[in-house]
Amino acid sequence: MIRRVIIPEQETISINLPKSYIGRQVEVIAFTIDGNINDMLLMDEPLTYLASEKSLAKDWSTPEEDIAWKDL
Helix, strand or coil: CCCCCCCCCCCCCCCCCCHHHCCCCCCCCCCCCCCCHHHHHHHHHHHHHHHHHHHHHHHHCCHHHHHHHCCC
């Protein structure tokens, strides 16, 4: 894991990754450390959904669920 705290001087930033990361999925998350907690909570809502989607799909992606929702 790479963790870096920076103070950007422009809207665009770039990162250098270790060779072992090449060709693999990498998640990059940016947030302000001194930001308003309410802004961070609002930002976390969709991230929580994305993090749980794969786990929930195990229950949702079944023939039984397809039958239950076919008329909607």
